[in-house]
Amino acid sequence: MYGLIHRAIRDCVKASHGEAVWSEIAQRAAVDESVFVSMEGYPDEVTIGLLVVASEELEEDLSVLLHEFGRYWVLHTARLEYGPLFEFAGTDLLSFLSNLNAMHEQVAISFSNLQQPFFALEEKQDGCLLLHYESVRDGLAPFVIGLIDGLSEHFETPVEVTLVEEKSKGSDHDIFELRIVA
Ligand code: HEM
Numbered sequence: 001m002y003g004l005i006h007r008a009i010r011d012c013v014k015a016s017h018g019e020a021v022w023s024e025i026a027q028r029a030a031v032d033e034s035v036f037v038s039m040e041g042y043p044d045e046v047t048i049g050l051l052v053v054a055s056e057e058l059e060e061d062l063s064v065l066l067h068e069f070g071r072y073w074v075l076h077t078a079r080l081e082y083g084p085l086f087e088f089a090g091t092d093l094l095s096f097l098s099n100l101n102a103m104h105e106q107v108a109i110s111f112s113n114l115q116q117p118f119f120a121l122e123e124k125q126d127g128c129l130l131l132h133y134e135s136v137r138d139g140l141a142p143f144v145i146g147l148i149d150g151l152s153e154h155f156e157t158p159v160e161v162t163l164v165e166e167k168s169k170g171s172d173h174d175i176f177e178l179r180i181v182a
Pocket residue numbers: 001002004005074078082083085086100104107111113114115116117134135136137140143144147148
């Protein structure tokens with residue numbers, strides 16, 4: 001993935017656990033400054049390697065770490081470092097979720113090798129929403145739940161998220177059910 005993702009992982013770990021813990025993780029994952037160039041793309045193994053070592057070092061399940069990182073990405077990285085893009089995507093939770101593809105298409109103008117995720121929002125008869133998530137990658141569902149939690153906090157719209165179809169269990173792609181809590 002692009003270096004900006006690695007930078008955000010680093011910032012997220014440093015913010016919660018401090019500089020010394022991060023140095024230990026970077027050393028064990030055998031990464032140096034060269035993988036933190038925002039506009040540079042790196043093999044996904046580098047990204048996953050960082051996350052796996054961080055989860056071991058912090059004694060936190062990888063899914064918990066991915067969830068934390070999703071929230072951090074929205075509430076810190078996206079909001080503060082990519083403000084104009086973030087604002088472009090919408091001023092409320094539902095319009096924002098409907099615009100995720102368009103937003104990543106804007107990102108792809110600058111990041112030409114972006115392997116962007118694809119989302120589709122479907123409204124059910126009972127008022128719940130289904131968010132379809134398709135990716136060339138596996139294992140990122142907890143990251144997406146963290147991202148949605150971050151967006152829910154940002155837009156002050158409480159929402160319960162349940163993973164109802166799982167790619168890891170043979171479904172074509174992940175589907176999340178979103179219930180807005182009145
Ligand atoms: C302005 C804010 C954002 C920017 C600049 C941005 C940019 C990026 C970039 C550069 C990647 C890495 C893709 C690659 O290296 O091939 C990525 C991945 C991803 N983004 Fe965004 N993004 C933003 C906000 C969001 C939000 C709010 C969501 C909420 C659902 C989201 C969902 C994802 C997911 C799930 C991935 C993982 C890639 C995959 O599933 O294969 N992004 N994004």
